[in-house]
Amino acid sequence: MTTQTALPEGPILTADGIPLKDSLQKSLRQNKLRAMFLVSTPLLFLVFLFIIPIGNMLTRSVDDTFINRVLPSTIEAFESWDKVSEPPESLYSAFVNDVKAADKVDIGKVSTRMNYAKPGWKSLVKRTARKIKKLKGPEYKDDLIKIDKRWADKEFWLSLGIMKDKATFGYFLNAVDKTYDFDKNIIDVEEERKVYNTLWYRTLLVSFIVTIACLILSYPVAYLLATLPMRISNLLMICVLMPFWTSLLVRIVAWMIMLQQNGVVNDTLVASGILSDENRLAMMYNFNGTIIVMTQILLPFMILPLYSVMKTIPPTYMKAAQNLGATPTLAFIRVYMPQTIPGIGAGCILVFIVAIGYYITPELVGGKDGRLIGNMVAYHMQKSLNWGLAAAMGSILLAAILLLYWLYDRIIGIDNMKMG
């Protein structure tokens, strides 16, 4: 014990007297730099193509600064109005001055935004804006009412209360068939304008049914893929992947030929006498069409994770279970299936996430009652140009997916997921 060398005082030094820590850092620096270089490209990619667009969407769903920018003095005059008395002259002249100062395009955009708060704003502003340049002050109230008598309606002015803040939850409320009244209380929209709640409900229902249908159909296929001899399972794998390699549109059109009123399925059923000619099944342009076609299209997303998990389960487990006295069925349920849970989880999450935002299939075969929320997002992006509402819907979808992810992590554990 006495021969033990005393520990040196202070930091440990390397042979050439440099502290060990510094030497270590120096030797690792090169590796760190290389790692940073390798990671920088995907990081940039991620920032530009994922984080920024998603962030932009999230901002857009609550952003309400535009009206403040275009009509600043109007909002200011609105704030000083008591909201009980008739709209004062100051409000009218502020509005006229703002419109005179603003760009024509901005006026168009702002009127669209105002129309969301109270229908009628758009036509009112449009009609007035053309004539407003010619108005000579200083009093504008009577002139405006002369142009359109709706200017005397207090309701229009009161609706500015919903728009005056820089951020709004209005789009989110609209997305679930709710809105603000002029005092910023949350109320239901009128019965005949309710559309989205049904769509949300239907989207969840369709995603759920499609996920379950995919699971039921995929499980035996994946099991065969994992257990059949290589030669046959390779062939089967090609059958699974073939549709995956075929264009989505081609597949949908093929389904249209199969499912339509005079399509292959109906013709076969009628010809074989199962259906009479006048009772042909309506399998397309409705809910059923969406379910059938989406299930087929999303099958590989379920089969592949299941297969990759099943492939790793050695056949000895089934043998062992039977040897211990379990019937083949019981062995399958008690021993094989629990081990496929990571695959089931991954497949279900994958299919559900893809299904919840699906848009092209319902668009083509969904008809009126097979349409999903994804179609509404597309409509507001492309047709109505209400990007705020589209962004709000997108954000809700994103939140739903994150919630699902969180639930999955709580129940099964994300570490257990195997994507293949």
Place this chain on the structure above:
Amino acid sequence: MPSENALVRFVDIQKSYDGESLVVKNLNLDVAKGEFLTMLGPSGSGKTTCLMMLAGFEPATHGEIYLKENPINKVPPHKRGIGMVFQNYALFPHMTVAENLAFPLEVRQIDKSERETRVKRALDMVQLGAFGDRRPAQLSGGQQQRVAVARSLVFDPDLVLMDEPLGALDKNLREQMQYEIKHIHENLGLTVVYVTHDQSEALTMSNRIAVFDDGIIQQCAPPEDLYERPENAFCANFIGENNRLLGNIIEDHGDSIKVEIDNDAGVVEAKKVNVGDIGSRTTLSLRPERVTVNPEPGEVPNIFSGKAEELIYLGDHIRTRFTVCGHDDFIVKIPNSAAHAHLKEGDTVNIGWNVEDCRALDPSD
């Protein structure tokens, strides 16, 4: 030969996977109650196939297997009531150790309190009483192995099959487990059919060893018989170390024969075991520890001169490679004691052996 107390009988079993070649060729084997029988052989010799047929996972192509005198060819695996330890243990990863052990009891609908008693007893037997709540993945290889053994025994089967159960363990642990399994076998009076390709494992544990090669049982005998009295060249070679001399029979004296070694390298007198008539070829088998270095003249009938080519010091003995009778791979184990000559490489000395120790067996290549 149907015996009264045979627990398992293989009768004329043949097995083919592809319809073109036989993996098991006409197997007849009895396993007595309480016996530890090892099926030993190189890979591809058909031993595991035999075990799988007994467990019910492979159907026999021809023949019948009897368990307690009942034919079991048509009995599915889960109704055979045979315990089995698999090569990689096959412990269910999603169940705890206790759940793994309770599984066979559960499917037999044994009630909960009885189940717990039996699981605890089985775990205590393999000294893992405290590990019931762990998952198999949290155990070491040796512990997993014990759990697998305990699981195969927990439902009190008459017969336990073990398919190379110690293959994945390191050497020390393997030896320790050999003794443990042996003791469990003795204490519980089990019948065990054990498959391995490790001959020392087979020698240590078995009551009887069936040596498989090419789908045929080459010899089925207790370990000492198999080592001391191999009946053919394959067994002599496969079990333990063995010197081979090839030659033709020139004289037959009933119990012993004289064999002329190839290339006129000399004539050896050997014990007649498994040979043809005069003039046919034979393989002489001689254990390295039965060879004497520098024998007294007349001490042994076979004396030849040998050149020491290589010496390997192994502590208790010195393994020496000689060139004898034209064979340069003749191994002799010289005990490390004062009474024995200490050779150097290149020395030429006389070496000799007894007729009894040199067995004339069937010709091999």
